[in-house]
Amino acid sequence: MNAPSSTAPELSLASRRAAVTALGRELRALTEAALATTAPPEALHDLADTLRDLTARLTEAAPRRPLGDVPDVDEFPGAVRMFSPVIGEGSPLAPPVRVTQGDGGVVGLCTLGVAHEGPPGYAHGGFSAMLLDELMGHACIAAGRPGMTTGLTTRYHRPVPLGTPLRIHARVTDTDGRKVHVSGTVSAAHDPDTALVSGEAVFVTLDPARARALFPQVRGD
Numbered sequence: 745m746n747a748p749s750s751t752a753p754e755l756s757l758a759s760r761r762a763a764v765t766a767l768g769r770e771l772r773a774l775t776e777a778a779l780a781t782t783a784p785p786e787a788l789h790d791l792a793d794t795l796r797d798l799t800a801r802l803t804e805a806a807p808r809r810p811l812g813d814v815p816d817v818d819e820f821p822g823a824v825r826m827f828s829p830v831i832g833e834g835s836p837l838a839p840p841v842r843v844t845q846g847d848g849g850v851v852g853l854c855t856l857g858v859a860h861e862g863p864p865g866y867a868h869g870g871f872s873a874m875l876l877d878e879l880m881g882h883a884c885i886a887a888g889r890p891g892m893t894t895g896l897t898t899r900y901h902r903p904v905p906l907g908t909p910l911r912i913h914a915r916v917t918d919t920d921g922r923k924v925h926v927s928g929t930v931s932a933a934h935d936p937d938t939a940l941v942s943g944e945a946v947f948v949t950l951d952p953a954r955a956r957a958l959f960p961q962v963r964g965d
């Protein structure tokens with residue numbers, strides 16, 4: 745199913761994923777440290793120079809993957825997305841959310857940091873919507889009806905705290921032809937019954953011709 749961009753075929757998938765995970769972990773630690781530091785300007789300039797050198801080293805080490813190519817560490821279609829901004833172990837943006845099946849749908853666990861801040865000390869509302877959208881997508885996959893979001897409404901009941909373990913739950917509530925109706929909540933993990941954010945969405949499964957047109961890199965075999 746997958747049409748990976750091959751960068752190091754001699755290495756096992758597990759070792760390539762482990763390397764992506766290790767780099768992602770350090771990038772997240774750097775991002776968190778850089779966004780929260782109180783270091784003086786000269787220290788920040790020094791760090792910026794060092795990072796510029798690191799970026800040049802990485803750019804020279806290997807060509808970049810073209811936009812739209814499926815990474816060789818991913819499963820697409822599927823639920824392994826190593827560079828996803830929500831679940832990707834390799835992404836400096838991702839909390840990353842750990843997703844499992846349960847509670848009649850899927851459950852995601854994560855803790856947000858300063859990179860996800862909206863109001864001081866609380867999550868950006870757009871990021872909460874992103875958490876819901878992602879988990880709803882996984883609920884569709886778990887129900888055997890993978891699709892794309894065509895509409896998502898959110899209600900923000902209480903601010904979502906940073907630095908607090910969160911639980912995101914999503915489940916398919918109805919299907920109607922190619923439309924899949926999904927609902928979800930974001931709560932504190934210690935109080936899962938109190939929704940901080942809730943949402944409803946409609947996903948639409950792709951017909952094969954549309955899937956081929958949107959994702960020409962992905963073989964259907």
Ligand SMILES: CCCCCCCC(=O)SCCNC(=O)CCNC(=O)[C@H](O)C(C)(C)COP(=O)(O)OP(=O)(O)OC[C@H]1O[C@@H](n2cnc3c(N)ncnc32)[C@H](O)[C@@H]1OP(=O)(O)O
Nearest residue numbers: 822823877878881882892893894895921922923946948954
């Ligand atoms: C592990 C991965 C998790 C990922 C989770 C994250 C998910 C995402 O972020 S997806 C990215 C954001 N979404 C998008 O970019 C989607 C953009 N939209 C599209 O490309 C198209 O609308 C697409 C391909 C989904 C559907 O197009 P198409 O196949 O032509 O659908 P179309 O024939 O018009 O409609 C099919 C049915 O869906 C319905 N529908 C279409 N759009 C909507 C909508 N916005 N709201 C409600 N129903 C809709 C139609 O009414 C129709 O219903 P019916 O069969 O009853 O008449």
